[in-house]
């Protein structure tokens with residue numbers, strides 16, 4: 001199968017004409033052997049390369065190129081399949097943009113395309129090349145993205161737990177902080193449900209019969225609020241997960257929550273109810289009036305797993321929660337994938353206009369945090385900072401600049 005791969009990267013150190021010629025000579029030779037063709041653009045600091053050829057050859061070549069120490073921040077932008085090559089010649093056509101005008105490059109790209117002129121312009125390959133040629137001279141995100149400049153250290157400071165290791169009968173909760181790394185502040189704790197022996201939320205849900213699911217879901221939250229009180233969360237916020245069905249189907253669900261919050265000495269404004277994107281969109285009409293009730297009661301709302309379902313940003317045309325949590329599937333290895341980066345840029349821009357707080361969840365690597373921070377996200381949750389701890393607050397690891 002004929003495949004196309006586009007990546008972007010940044011020159012590391014200096015390279016002169018001789019160095020560039022060496023890369024190209026090797027590329028011409030190996031690409032011919034592998035039947036890979038393409039185009040390499042270089043503007044003095046960044047590369048954009050299109051590789052096309054048999055799927056396995058393109059992948060094997062990209063694995064080699066990705067490890068080349070002469071460049072870094074290698075970000076995959078596109079993988080696609082095509083009936084024919086965009087660039088007929090086998091080898092690598094090189095354009096040094098310091099010497100060739102953008103217009104000339106585009107003309108040459110269109111000319112080499114086997115697709116008719118007006119359709120060639122519709123090809124994503126062409127669009128990637130065009131936006132690389134025309135991008136504004138503002139500093140690229142890679143100039144702020146400096147993961148090597150940070151290391152993550154453990155801090156001993158933690159909120160003391162008054163009653164360590166409470167034993168729960170039917171369910172218990174683990175607490176995981178949502179942090180603002182650059183100020184070293186904990187913004188909230190998420191209470192994650194566990195079985196009596198510490199099992200996962202899925203195991204807990206599996207132990208509950210379908211008839212009582214929603215009732216049990218709502219009533220379990222009192223234990224989360226009780227834990228928040230016992231570990232002395234003070235004025236921090238506490239986030240709990242609820243099935244939208246529990247809010248819609250259980251009569252007086254919002255009053256039940258309000259009574260639990262009051263009994264445990266908390267105030268509604270410090271409580272965040274998290275519901276997942278896919279659950280909200282599947283029962284949106286019923287859910288809409290519960291949202292109003294929740295907000296009218298002062299309880300905050302967050303959309304969990306944002307970007308994982310099919311609704312995405314279009315959900316925000318129907319209602320705007322105070323917070324969204326970007327799904328871990330987008331966060332994982334964000335520093336390596338252009339499509340994920342484009343989605344996060346879109347989310348950040350949109351949420352900033354709508355004044356919605358964005359949290360990235362499932363952050364495990366310094367590179368992920370660093371990229372997301374450079375993209376404008378301030379709040380994070382994930383193993384990089386703290387793992388959830390049963391019936392207690394964990395210690396937090398904070399990034400410090402080297």
Ligand SMILES: Cc1cc2nc3c(=O)[nH]c(=O)nc-3n(C[C@H](O)[C@H](O)[C@H](O)COP(=O)(O)O)c2cc1C
Nearest residue numbers: 023026027030031047049064065066068070071092
């Ligand atoms: C921006 C850039 C683009 C490159 N493109 C190609 C390429 O298209 N084909 C290729 O064989 N090597 C390419 N290289 C070089 C490879 O990364 C690698 O250094 C080379 O293939 C190793 O050759 P060797 O097997 O002789 O060690 C590129 C390097 C850079 C920095």
